[in-house]
Amino acid sequence: MKKILHLSADEKFIDMGLNAFEMAYPKKNSLLLVQKHNTIKHVKFDNKKIINKQTLDKASRKSEFWTDVDVVVFHSLFVYKVNIPKNIKVIWLGFGYDYYDFIFDNEYEMFSDKTQQIMNDKAIKPVKGFIAEFKGIIKRLIFLQYRLKKQKIKMMQRIDIFCPVLTNEYKAIKWPTKHKPKLMDWNYGTMQDNWAKEGSSELCGKNILLGNSATLSCNHLDGIDLLSQIDAPLSKLIIPLSYGNKNYGAFIKEYAHKHFPGDVLALDSFMPFDDYTQLISSCSCVVMPHKRQQGVGNIIVLLNLGAKVYLDKSNLLYSFLKEHGFFVFCLEEISSADFLAELTPEQILNNQQRLFEIWGRASIIDKTKKLVECAL
Incomplete structure (x- = not known):
């Protein structure tokens, strides 16, 4: 076996996951930390490089980018523009937030009646009066969300194996395409x-x-x-x-x-x-x-x-x-x-x-x- 290429954001669970892969396949793992800046808060894994989304999109179009890569592992589906050759298998380790939009028809289903009653309270909104003051921005954000959703669905079609946090979440997902990745059981962290x-x-x-x-x-x-x-x-x-x-x-x-x-x-x-x-x-x-x-x-x-x-x-x-x-x-x-x-x-x-x-x-x-x- 040559190399397992991991892609992740700077999240607190990533080291737990990479430790498991290192125990199973020592020195066979490398990580691309996808972010705009060079400051790393959580991930301590040694064999890593920082890359931004735009560079990743361009670089992954070149065949040399995939030299020696056998498997690609996404730690959450957080980035949608990666050009992976058809001969390389892709694993998606779900976090939850990255597939809840395909379990719940709308976000309100996640909230109790009491929570819904306070959702529009200005006191708890991150930016007060945002919707009333910037309607044009909201419209553009809605369009961006729609475009990102299409990109996400396209990326989901490229997934070969999916590991949700809980195996019973797999059946609850309303898959947006005929293609369904293979379900496998895997978890972050060990006792x-x-x-x-x-x-x-x-x-x-x-x-x-x-x-x-x-x-x-x-x-x-x-x-x-x-x-x-x-x-x-x-x-x-x-x-x-x-x-x-x-x-x-x-x-x-x-x-x-x-x-x-x-x-x-x-x-x-x-x-x-x-x-x-x-x-x-x-x-x-x-x-x-x-x-x-x-x-x-x-x-x-x-x-x-x-x-x-x-x-x-x-x-x-x-x-x-x-x-x-x-x-x-x-x-x-x-x-x-x-x-x-x-x-x-x-x-x-x-x-x-x-x-x-x-x-x-x-x-x-x-x-x-x-x-x-x-x-x-």
């Missing part, structure tokens, strides 16, 4: 190297974790309102709000202080991963009112520690975990008397075993080898 490193934290508190970011799809209002109805003393509510819509994060922070019957800790600045993991290990309950898959890393970490996880029934992550035998719960069960009851040791052990079956190092290396072998 031993990322989600449950040796010497990592133990569950050490009764706090509650709500959501994973300052994004509307977290449907924070529903979680806060459900928790406020519990007739029992509650520990601290921890809300990660360090990335996403800062104005929305400020709104949720204020709403939580007003309505949650206890202390609130809003995490509105970035924390190193190990420090963040240490902090959330104080949470014995996890409330994720998302209607789409997100915050999977948080959930893996806390399930392994023994926390109870509450999810929206319509979230494909809920059905995925239930189908794989995990003990997880739906939002409706938050109002029950058992909300504060801990998982039994048997339930915790079951969840841990199933996590290692899916995200264990040996499992991820095996999945990576099967994925590349299928593409060769």
Whole structure:
């Protein structure tokens, strides 16, 4: 085998993925980091080069660009103008955001009624009065979105193998063309190297974790309102709000202080991963009112520690975990008397075993080898 060429943006999960490919195929991986500037925030992988989208488009038209390349791997479908020879197989490792527009007919399906009621509130919009003030710009943006969608669909036709975050998302996708890539199972991160490193934290508190970011799809209002109805003393509510819509994060922070019957800790600045993991290990309950898959890393970490996880029934992550035998719960069960009851040791052990079956190092290396072998 010659070389596996990876294409990605500067995202925090990329090193996890490349580490898996390096464990399976040492020294066979190279990365093109696609961005305009030379500053790298997240990716530490050594064998990489920075390239912008325009240069990538032009350079990939030349045959010498593909010398020694056997397989191309997209870490999310984030760039649509790459001219890949027909003899080279293409793998798409989905992030979620890059295919949700083919699961949901419109973005509103991801939001609860309560979230939809505040969506047009000027206080949470990144740019106030943008639509009213710049109608011409909006029209051009709509046209750009349409054009990009066409480019994305064209790129999707070139994909040979697709790995969604959850395998059950594949059937939910409304594929825009007759061509459907082959479904294969693959995941970012391993329990031993990322989600449950040796010497990592133990569950050490009764706090509650709500959501994973300052994004509307977290449907924070529903979680806060459900928790406020519990007739029992509650520990601290921890809300990660360090990335996403800062104005929305400020709104949720204020709403939580007003309505949650206890202390609130809003995490509105970035924390190193190990420090963040240490902090959330104080949470014995996890409330994720998302209607789409997100915050999977948080959930893996806390399930392994023994926390109870509450999810929206319509979230494909809920059905995925239930189908794989995990003990997880739906939002409706938050109002029950058992909300504060801990998982039994048997339930915790079951969840841990199933996590290692899916995200264990040996499992991820095996999945990576099967994925590349299928593409060769």
